[in-house]
Amino acid sequence: MRSTAYGQGSAPSVVDRFGVWLSTMAVRRRANFDGKRVVDFGCGYQATLAREIIPRARHVHLVDLQLAEDLKQLPTVAATEGPIETVLPTIPRRSIDVVMCLSVLEHLEYPQRVLDGFHRILVPGGLALINVPSWRGKWWLELSAFRLGLSPACEMDDHKRYYDPRDLWPMLVRAGFRPKAITCARHKFGLNTFAVCRAEEPDEIGGSPITG
DSSP, X not given: OOOSOTTSSSOOOHHHHHHHHHHHHHHHHHOOOTTOEEEEETOOTTOHHHHHHTTTSSEEEEEESSOOGGGGGOTTEEEEESOHHHHGGGSOTTOEXXXXXXXXXXXXXXXXXXXXXXXXXXXXXXXXXXXXXXXXXXXXXXXXXXXXXXSOHHHHHTOOOOOOHHHHHHHHHXXXXXXXXXXXXXXXTXXXXXXXXXXOOGGGGTTOOOOO
């Protein structure tokens, strides 16, 4: 079990910063955070992307194993240190507008349980934004980390699996997201898979409540 968050104790490499920038661009294109309740699972020690969102959002919940002290002092931020699998069940059902989980799912032992939890906590019409490395990305990540020394080897050694769209899409459906509400495709030159999942409004499923 790892005990530190991404970016804790060392600055991200140039390769890592470029990857974060690409993910940030993808998130900006797909979600509006103005006045929203947002949770960022595995946000990283410095919560780089979330810092950009905090001034616009109604409330931001940051979750990672360790978080920078200044984040805990912000009035519209809840900063929770701990494993995602432990924190997620404590978040009330249908209480979140936007869930972010970027480059995190590949580190988890039981990713399906976490995806199930994302569906549970989203309000009807809420969005889950999920980024994971693909099987093509595995080759580049391991080259960068193990041979070129451009990325932290400990991060790659912590990976449990990789996801192409055909791997991630069925898991999202099992979590409760309807196929028509899922966009799941390659990005970052095919090195990652990015999914946008919308929790359906009640009238979109025959007027019955979403059970999660």
